[in-house]
Structures are given as C-alpha cells and as structure tokens.
Amino acid sequence: MENANSYLSTKKLSKFFGEFLALDNVSIDINAGEFVCFLGPSGCGKTTLLRCIAGLEVQSSGTIIQNSEIISDLPTSQRDFGIVFQSYALFPNLSCFQNIAYGLENLGWDKKDTAKRVEELLSLVGLSDHIGKYPSQLSGGEQQRIALARAIATSPNLLLLDEPLSALDAKVRVHLRQELKNFHRRLGLTTVMVTHDQEEALAIADRIFVMDGGKIMQSGTPEDIYANSKNPFVANFIGMTNFIEGEVLNKNVITIDNKQIDFVDHGFTKSTKVLVAARPECIDLTAKNEKNMFDGTVVDVEFLGSFLRIYLNTSIMPNQRLIVDKPMIGNFDKSIAVGDVVGFTMSPTHLNVYEYDR
Amino acid sequence: MLGRKSKSLAADKSDKIGRVLVFIYLALFFCFLVLPLFALMSKSMQNADGIFIGLENFVVYLKDPTLFKSFFHSLFVAFVSTVIVVFLGFLYAFALQCTCIPFKGFFRVVSLIPLLSPSILAAIALVYWFGNQGVFKELLLGNSIYGPIGIIMASVYWTFPHALMILSTSLSLSDARLYEASDALKASKLRTFFTVTLPGAKYGIISTTFVVFILVFTDFGVPKVIGGNYNVLATDIYREVVGMQNFQMGAVISIVLLIPALLAFALDQFFRKRQASQLTSRAVVYVPKPHKVRDNLLLCYCLFITALVLLMLGMAQFGALVKFWPYNLSLTLKHYNFEVAGLGWDSFYNSIRMSLWAAFFGTVIIFIGSYLIEKMRSDKSLRDVLQMIALMPMAIPGIVLGLAYIFFFNMKDNPLNFIYATMIILVINTIVHFYTVSHLSAITAIKKLDSEFESVSLSLKVPIYKMFFRVTLPVCLPTVFDIFIYLFCNAMTTVSGVIFLYSYDTTLASVSSIHLDEQGDVAGAAAMAMLIVYISFLVRGIHTIISTFLMKRTQAWRNI
Known part of the structure; x- marks a missing residue:
C-alpha cells in the first residue's frame, strides 16, 4: 500500500469520545497536490478526522504521517497546515x-x-x-475568502477546509466552490475539505472519501464512487438510488420479479438474495413492449426544470416508490400524467449489485 | 478496554501555561475560600479551649431562646421584604418594559441609585424621617422605626434595584408573537397579562425572590443601624464575636445563617437552568402599544417610587448638613470632619484605595479565570471544579466569609498569617465576596466569541496568550469595564464582608459610618455614607466617559 507520491496519510487512526467511537481504524492516503473531500452525514467522523490531522483533537490510537514525518504526537502549533472553519472565525x-x-x-x-x-x-x-474593512462589513462569501487568504498567508503545505461553504446562500456557494477549485489549480496546494454536501464534493474533489460511523465506506474519484458505489450506503448517500430486491440465478443472471436480467459478472453465488441499485437516470421509460420490461403506475410527477422526476408504484419495489429521472429534451416526448401505467427497462451495465443483508 | 481512554492532548506551550494557571487558581480558591470555610466549620465544633466537642455548641444554640429567636426574626424580615420588593419591582419593571410611559431613562437611572450607596444609607435616612426625632414619626402610629419596620423599609430600598434588574431582563425577553396570538384570539388586556406576561416572567420572579431573600436574610448593615433591640442572625454574629468574644458561638450562628442561604442559592440555580433551556427558541422582541389608563397609572407609580428614592437620598444628605437635628436646621460642614470618632478622612481614602485595588486585581483575576474555564482545551475535570468553586461565593454571606477569614488567617501557624489586619486581606476578601456575578458576566462575554479563534491562532503558530491580548481582551473590553465598576462600587459600599477584617490602619468608610452611628453621631454617619454615594457616582461617571472614548477607538468594528 506504500505510495511514493503520498503526502498525508493516517494509519489505523481511532478516536473515542468517552464510549463513542468517532473514528474506527481509519487508514487513508492523500497525494501531494490533491484536492480531497471527506464526505458523509453528520456524526460520521469526517470533522473529527480533519481535527485529528490538525492536532485539534488527539487520536486514541494510530498514527498520522505528513511529508514522511510522524506528526500524530505534535501539538497543533508545530504542524504545517492552514485551516478555514465553517464560521470562518475571523x-x-x-x-x-x-x-x-x-x-x-x-x-x-x-x-x-x-x-x-x-x-x-x-x-x-x-x-x-476591502483591505481596511472589518469582517462585519463583508458578506459571507467575502469573509470566507478572507479566511482563506489568512489560512494560506504563511504558505502552509496543507490546506484544511471544515465545511467552508455551508454557511452561504445556495448561489454564492456554487460560485465559491468553483473559485476554490480554480484556486487549488493555481496553487497546487494539497487540500482536504470536509463537507456533508455530496453535490459539492462531486463537483470539486479529485478524490472523495465517503465516511459513515467512523469508517471509510469508499474512496475514489467522484465518477468512480457515483457509478461504482461499493455498498448500498454509498449508493444511497451519493445521488439517489432505487434499491430493487432480486435473487441470483447464476453468475450472469439475476431474477427480479420472475424476469431475468443479464449481468456481465456480478460475483455472487446462486440463490443469494441481492439488492440491485438503479440510478433514476439509468431507468428508461419505454412505450414499446421490450424484453425484460417492468411496469408501474405513475403516482407523482415533479417538474424540476431540466428534467422530470417521475414516481412509480411498481411490484418490484413493494415498499417504496421507484424514481425515474427524464431529461426534458430527448427521445421521450409523450407527456406523462398521474395514473398512467408505464413500462420501463434497466440497462445492466448501469446497475450495481449488493448482497442483501437484513 | 485499552485505547478507550483518550490520550492527553499533545501540549502546546499555550496549553502548558494554561495548565499551570489552572493549578494556581485552584490553589488560590483553596486558600481564600475553601480552607477559611473549613476553619469556620471546625471552630463551630470546638469549645473555648479549641477542643473538638462535636455538635455541642449547636445544642447550646438551640436551647437558648433569645438566640434562636433571631433566626425567625431574620426569616420574617427577609420574607416580608422579599414579597414587597418583588411586587413593587415587578410593577416598576413592567412599566419600563411593557408600557409607553415617558422618561423611562430617568426612571431607570434613579431606581438604580441605591446600588451606589451602602445599605446603611437607607437606614440612616429612615432615622431622620421616622426616628425618635423624625419628621413623619406620627405616620408609624406609635410604632418604632427601630425594629422590623425599619429593617424592612430600608431593605426594600436597597434591594429594589437588584430585583429590578432581573425582572426587567426577564420581561424584556417576552416574545411579541405571543402577544399577537393573544390579540388575534381576542383575549382582553388583563387576560393577556395573566396568560402571557406573567408566565413569561415566571422564572425572573422566582429568581428575584431567591436573590432578594438571600440579600436581606444575610444583611448586616441595615439591622445594625435600625434594628434596635430586634436581633437578627447577622447582628447576633457580630455581637457574639465583637461584643462577647465568643468565637465558637459566632461560628455556630454563621452556619445557621449559611444553610438557608445555600439552600436558596441552590434552588435559584436549579430554576435558572430551566429558564436557560426555555429561551433557546428565537423570539421576536415585543414593542408595547400605548394604553392611556394603564400608562398614566404606571407613570404615577414610577414618579412615586423615584420620589421615594430621591427623598431617602435627599434626607440623608440634608441630615448630614444640618447643625443639630432637629433643633437647629442651619447648614454646616462640620459633620464632615469625622472627628468625633477620631477617624477623620483616612477611612474614606482607605476605602477608595481598597476599592481600586479590589476592582483592578479582581477584574484581571476574574477575567483570566473565566477565560481558562471556558476556552482551555485540556483538563476538563479540573476546569469543572474551578467553575463550581467560582459559583460558591454567591451563596456565602459576607459576614460569614469575613468571620471565616479571621479564623483562618489569624491562626498563628498559618504561613499566610502576615496578611491579617492588612489592606491585602480586605482586597482579597472583597474580590472573593463579589466573585460570582463578575465571573458569570465574563463567562457570558467569552462564550460569545467564536469557538475556533484558538484553533485558528494555533494553526497560524500564534500562541494563545498573544491572541488573548490581541483579540479576546479587546473584544470583551466593555464587559471588562463593567466588571471593574461593579467591583469598585461593591467594594465601596460593602459592610458585612469587612466588618471583622479592618484594623486601625485600614478602617473603611462604610465601617466608619456604622461606628459613627454607633457613637450617636448620626449626622456623621450620613455624611460618610453620602461620600460613598458621591465617589461611586463620580467613578461611574469617569467610567462612562472613558469607556465611551475607548469604545469609539477599540470597538469601531461593532457598529459598522
């Protein structure tokens, strides 16, 4: 696992708060110049991990290595980083x-x-x-940028961002995340950002560490974790996913509601109960009678600007509504109304399969 | 469960300094609060020869009907005063917060004047109004002002602003939306008052009740001057210790005084916590609408109360200037010579010196202490202990603390014995006595600071103590000034804390005033008490000027 290009890594890092395990044997590796996001729901340990790297919290066990030097026992003031907090703390x-x-x-x-x-x-x-102004005279976005300038003033080799965009309005947020990305491109500074906003992480990061319950659930490029989510948690947390129950027939075929879907090689043994994950945009509504077509009743249609979100009641998802996203332009021009019965298919190359454990 | 125990923080230099300071604070609190109280307790269980006799002294106390009666006297005057003050204070606070009467600023300032005067001032003024030679003696229908009537009247006067401050705050927090809802539901004004206003101020009223009760129950100055033969616990302690040299009984009565005070304090804390959780939701500030009858009635009421305050003050001043009350009313300054008691002006200067020292060192110590408790990263449990101890002084009556100091610092083998009968012990006693209120306001101010300032500073390699002077202190400057002036005014006016602790070289103005009164020089006592009012007023004025000036320079960032 040794990586020649590694700039910052943690090895089996754990952190207890009393009896609560905030970090559970976290080992990560961040390359020099990378923009990395720690992404997860609140309480997943992402902020704790960042604070351990900064020395603001002390790990219960494990080590942190920065620039080939063990820093886990160094006090904050002897570590090499700049930091921007959610509140900016100007x-x-x-x-x-x-x-x-x-x-x-x-x-x-x-x-x-x-x-x-x-x-x-x-x-x-x-x-x-704005050189002479006080923080209270600045807008939230401007304060954030001043905090960023302050953090890198002493030319640290690592920039830590703790939910830096969360306190801003939606529009400013999108604008500033692009600025952050530009900023990173220009300076090439190794950057770690904590966020709970998956869209933000997808848009900005070179690599994302998805966390839950103090563990790293998956790490990889945004495209990778979106398209090839390793487990149902990631599939559900990153974007939206429909989970459909099925059963393995053989190594290339899964049965869903008595219909057989072909897979390249899903890697499960016969008779395993599985969950098939289908992204809303990977489901095709179809008018023709195709092989392996399922059907459902439209229960709601949301117009969301660039696409339609259609909710279906269908026998393959008895407890939940299936979600289908359709771009507003394209091959599907028939209008859809509540109460319609529609057919849909799922392309196996866009599906992920997980073992069903309940 | 190895690994479950969190390792201690890798210590920055700042953390090490902080830790040393925490230990210093613990040591100081131990020496100047915990050990003296312990000395007091052990004294109460000793006989005159210093031999441990268990609870025997308490049995003697309970069997002595005259001593035990004082306990009920204390309870009685405290109870009646509390009921009156809460009622009057609530009405006044309601007028200031929930009506559209004019001159609110004037009413507020006048009602706070008693804070600047020693509690005995009211007692002295009452002697002039209702005493044996009093102007309105007949109004008492043959009752004497020397006794419960006088104690209650004077106590109401000096505790009024304390009640007013708490009640005003709790009424100012009322939520406008509740009033709008009540209006929308067509409730009458009276019904709105009983269903919205009063419940909203509930915790404020409860808190006021406890605070005023403790103040009156433990007060020494007022009953000393105007109590006559009506003994209360605080005057009993003084008589046992100073009059009869019976230190053991003094200690016993101190504990009898301490227990109800502690109880009231604990209950107050309990209710305050519940209030805090009630206020988390964001309320809309209530802006009162005019209501002719109500506003006019309450305007009359406020005028009446302010007139009473000014009459008390005016009479004390007039009495101090009159040649020979009530026979020769021509004016003179001779009572300002203070020669009858052989004290002169020294005690006045001593008071100023003592108050300045106490205010200066107290502010520094209290602010740094609060900062440590609130912002240090390590040693959570030690800081919790510190916080708990910092709350204690509020529950300990001044006279009990003073007596505890005698017992502890007068011990021959105490290495701190050298501070006995010096200015130092007066300063320390005053700081400890008034620690809690200042501590709480410092904590509130520090809590408002962003919790990540320290982290940012450390990440930029700037030590915390540098940041403290560059950011924390400047931002909290208004609070620091408030603490200074609070300590100064209280140090000027306190009697109960220092009555046992002054020496021939360190007499204080407030104590002199009591002695002048004891020797029958009521005019001198009034003159001295009024001097305290003037100096407090003056210092407060200077404080206002300086802080306005400094605010402009250092707080410019606030108002932009």
Missing part, C-alpha cells in the same frame, strides 16, 4: 489586513514584506478593495 476587531497579517507578524516579517504579501493574497482572492 477576528472581529481586526481589519482584513490585520487578519491576514496575523500569522505573518508572529513570524517576524517586517512591515514592508507583510504589506506586500497581504496585498498579493487579497488580489489572489479578488478582494483588494
């Missing part, structure tokens, strides 16, 4: 200039160099005009 009584210069002054920079560096950083985040 010092309210200091101006933007003073906030950004805060770390530099302590390093003994003289006035001229400090001023030059602060101006450079302000222009980097596009806020040169």
Whole structure:
C-alpha cells in the first residue's frame, strides 16, 4: 500500500469520545497536490478526522504521517497546515489586513514584506478593495475568502477546509466552490475539505472519501464512487438510488420479479438474495413492449426544470416508490400524467449489485 | 478496554501555561475560600479551649431562646421584604418594559441609585424621617422605626434595584408573537397579562425572590443601624464575636445563617437552568402599544417610587448638613470632619484605595479565570471544579466569609498569617465576596466569541496568550469595564464582608459610618455614607466617559 507520491496519510487512526467511537481504524492516503473531500452525514467522523490531522483533537490510537514525518504526537502549533472553519472565525476587531497579517507578524516579517504579501493574497482572492474593512462589513462569501487568504498567508503545505461553504446562500456557494477549485489549480496546494454536501464534493474533489460511523465506506474519484458505489450506503448517500430486491440465478443472471436480467459478472453465488441499485437516470421509460420490461403506475410527477422526476408504484419495489429521472429534451416526448401505467427497462451495465443483508 | 481512554492532548506551550494557571487558581480558591470555610466549620465544633466537642455548641444554640429567636426574626424580615420588593419591582419593571410611559431613562437611572450607596444609607435616612426625632414619626402610629419596620423599609430600598434588574431582563425577553396570538384570539388586556406576561416572567420572579431573600436574610448593615433591640442572625454574629468574644458561638450562628442561604442559592440555580433551556427558541422582541389608563397609572407609580428614592437620598444628605437635628436646621460642614470618632478622612481614602485595588486585581483575576474555564482545551475535570468553586461565593454571606477569614488567617501557624489586619486581606476578601456575578458576566462575554479563534491562532503558530491580548481582551473590553465598576462600587459600599477584617490602619468608610452611628453621631454617619454615594457616582461617571472614548477607538468594528 506504500505510495511514493503520498503526502498525508493516517494509519489505523481511532478516536473515542468517552464510549463513542468517532473514528474506527481509519487508514487513508492523500497525494501531494490533491484536492480531497471527506464526505458523509453528520456524526460520521469526517470533522473529527480533519481535527485529528490538525492536532485539534488527539487520536486514541494510530498514527498520522505528513511529508514522511510522524506528526500524530505534535501539538497543533508545530504542524504545517492552514485551516478555514465553517464560521470562518475571523477576528472581529481586526481589519482584513490585520487578519491576514496575523500569522505573518508572529513570524517576524517586517512591515514592508507583510504589506506586500497581504496585498498579493487579497488580489489572489479578488478582494483588494476591502483591505481596511472589518469582517462585519463583508458578506459571507467575502469573509470566507478572507479566511482563506489568512489560512494560506504563511504558505502552509496543507490546506484544511471544515465545511467552508455551508454557511452561504445556495448561489454564492456554487460560485465559491468553483473559485476554490480554480484556486487549488493555481496553487497546487494539497487540500482536504470536509463537507456533508455530496453535490459539492462531486463537483470539486479529485478524490472523495465517503465516511459513515467512523469508517471509510469508499474512496475514489467522484465518477468512480457515483457509478461504482461499493455498498448500498454509498449508493444511497451519493445521488439517489432505487434499491430493487432480486435473487441470483447464476453468475450472469439475476431474477427480479420472475424476469431475468443479464449481468456481465456480478460475483455472487446462486440463490443469494441481492439488492440491485438503479440510478433514476439509468431507468428508461419505454412505450414499446421490450424484453425484460417492468411496469408501474405513475403516482407523482415533479417538474424540476431540466428534467422530470417521475414516481412509480411498481411490484418490484413493494415498499417504496421507484424514481425515474427524464431529461426534458430527448427521445421521450409523450407527456406523462398521474395514473398512467408505464413500462420501463434497466440497462445492466448501469446497475450495481449488493448482497442483501437484513 | 485499552485505547478507550483518550490520550492527553499533545501540549502546546499555550496549553502548558494554561495548565499551570489552572493549578494556581485552584490553589488560590483553596486558600481564600475553601480552607477559611473549613476553619469556620471546625471552630463551630470546638469549645473555648479549641477542643473538638462535636455538635455541642449547636445544642447550646438551640436551647437558648433569645438566640434562636433571631433566626425567625431574620426569616420574617427577609420574607416580608422579599414579597414587597418583588411586587413593587415587578410593577416598576413592567412599566419600563411593557408600557409607553415617558422618561423611562430617568426612571431607570434613579431606581438604580441605591446600588451606589451602602445599605446603611437607607437606614440612616429612615432615622431622620421616622426616628425618635423624625419628621413623619406620627405616620408609624406609635410604632418604632427601630425594629422590623425599619429593617424592612430600608431593605426594600436597597434591594429594589437588584430585583429590578432581573425582572426587567426577564420581561424584556417576552416574545411579541405571543402577544399577537393573544390579540388575534381576542383575549382582553388583563387576560393577556395573566396568560402571557406573567408566565413569561415566571422564572425572573422566582429568581428575584431567591436573590432578594438571600440579600436581606444575610444583611448586616441595615439591622445594625435600625434594628434596635430586634436581633437578627447577622447582628447576633457580630455581637457574639465583637461584643462577647465568643468565637465558637459566632461560628455556630454563621452556619445557621449559611444553610438557608445555600439552600436558596441552590434552588435559584436549579430554576435558572430551566429558564436557560426555555429561551433557546428565537423570539421576536415585543414593542408595547400605548394604553392611556394603564400608562398614566404606571407613570404615577414610577414618579412615586423615584420620589421615594430621591427623598431617602435627599434626607440623608440634608441630615448630614444640618447643625443639630432637629433643633437647629442651619447648614454646616462640620459633620464632615469625622472627628468625633477620631477617624477623620483616612477611612474614606482607605476605602477608595481598597476599592481600586479590589476592582483592578479582581477584574484581571476574574477575567483570566473565566477565560481558562471556558476556552482551555485540556483538563476538563479540573476546569469543572474551578467553575463550581467560582459559583460558591454567591451563596456565602459576607459576614460569614469575613468571620471565616479571621479564623483562618489569624491562626498563628498559618504561613499566610502576615496578611491579617492588612489592606491585602480586605482586597482579597472583597474580590472573593463579589466573585460570582463578575465571573458569570465574563463567562457570558467569552462564550460569545467564536469557538475556533484558538484553533485558528494555533494553526497560524500564534500562541494563545498573544491572541488573548490581541483579540479576546479587546473584544470583551466593555464587559471588562463593567466588571471593574461593579467591583469598585461593591467594594465601596460593602459592610458585612469587612466588618471583622479592618484594623486601625485600614478602617473603611462604610465601617466608619456604622461606628459613627454607633457613637450617636448620626449626622456623621450620613455624611460618610453620602461620600460613598458621591465617589461611586463620580467613578461611574469617569467610567462612562472613558469607556465611551475607548469604545469609539477599540470597538469601531461593532457598529459598522
């Protein structure tokens, strides 16, 4: 598992809060220059992991290695990182200039160099005009960028972002996440971001670590974890998924509701109960009578701008409604109304199969 | 379960400094609060020769009907005063918060004046109004002002602002939406008052009840001056210790005084916690609408109360300037010589010096202590202990603390014996006595700071103590000033805490006032008490000017 390009890694990192296990043997490897997201629901341990890397929490066991050096026992002030918090934690009584210069002054920079560096950083985040303003005079997005400038002022080799976009309006958020990505492209700084917003993680990260219950559930590129979710948790947490019960007939075929679906090789043995995961956009509504076509009754239709979301009652998902997303342009031009009975098919190459354990 | 135990934090230099400070605080609290109280308790279980005799002293106490009667006297005056103050205070707070009467600012300021005066001032003024030579003596229908009537009247006067502050706050928190709902449901004004206003202020009323009860129950100055032969617990302690040199009985009565105070304090804490959880939802601020009859009635009421406050104050000042009450009413400054008691102005200067020291060191110690408790990352359990101890002084009557200090610091083999009978012990006693309120306001201010400031600072390699001076302190400056002035005013006016602790060189103004009164120089006592009012007023004025000026410079970021 040793990775020559590894910049930051944890080895069997565990953290207890009293009896509560917040991190359970977490081993991760982050490459130099990578933009990585820790993604998961609240309480999954993502923030704890970040805080352990920063030395703001101390692991119960395990080690953290940064730049080939064991840092797990170093105090916060001796670790090499910059951090931006959800609240930004800008010092309210200091101006933007003073906030950004805060770390530099302590390093003994003289006035001229400090001023030059602060101006450079302000222009980097596009806020040169705000140099003398106090945080309360800035919008949330601007505060966030000042916090970012402050975090990288002392040129750390690692940038930690703790839900940096969560406190912002939806539009600003989308804009700033693009800026963050640009920012990362320009500086090439190894960056770790914690977020609970899967869309954000998909949009921004080179690699995502999906976490739940203090464990890493899956890591990989956004495309990879979306298309090839390793387990039902990830499939359900990243995007939307319909889970359909089925049974293995042989290594290439799964039976769903007496219909046989062909798979390339799903890897389960005969008679195993399985869950077949189908993304809403991977289900095709069809008017023709095709092989392996299922049918369902439309119970609701939501118009969501670029696509329609259709909810079906169907015998293959007796306890839940099946969700189908249809782009507004394309080959399906028939209007759909509540009460219609429609046929649909699922393309095996877009399906994932998990063992059904209940 | 190896690994379950969280390892201690990899310590930054800042953490190490913090830890050392926590231990210093624990040691200080131990020396200046816990051990003296322990000394008091052990004294109560000793005979005159210092031999342990268990609860024998308490048995003697219970069997002595005169001593035991004082307990009921204390309960009685505290109970009656509390009922009156809560009623008057609620009406006044209601007028200020929930009506549209004019001059609210004036009413607020006047009603807070008693905070600047020693509690004995009211007692002295009452002597002039209703005493044997009093102007309105007849109004008492033959009853003497020296006794429960006087104690209750004076107690109501000086505890009024304490009640008003709590009640105003709780009424100001009322939610406008409840009033709108009540209006929409066509409830009458009266019904709205009983179903919305009153329940909303419920915890404020409960809290006021306990606070006022403790204040009156444990007060020494008022019953000393105007109690006459009506003994209460606090004056009993003084008489046993100073008059009869019976320290053991003094200790016993102290404990009798301490227990109800502790009980009331514990109940108050219990109710406060419940209130805190009630206030989490975001309320809309209630803005009162005019209502002619109600507003006019309450305006008259407020005028009446402020008139009473000013009459008390005015009479004390007038009495201090009159040549020979009530026979020669020409004015003179001779009572300001304070020569009768042989004390002169020294005690006044001592008081100022003591108050400045207490305010300065108290503010520094209390603010840093609160910061440690609130923001340190390690040693959670030690910090919890510290927080618990910091709340204790509120429950301990000043006179009990003072007596405890004598027992502890007067012990020959106590290495801290050298502070006995010095200015230092007065300063320390005052800081400890008034620790809790300041501590709580500091905690509130520090809690408002972003919890990640420390983390950001450490990530930028700036030690916490640098950040403390660069960010924490400047941001909390208004609170720091408030703590300073609170400590100063209380140090100027306190009697009960220091009555046992001053020496010939360190007499204080408030104590002198009592002694002047004891020697029959009521005018001198009034003059001294009024000096305290003026200096408190002056310092508060200076405080307002300085803080306005400093606020402009350091808090500019706030109002943008």
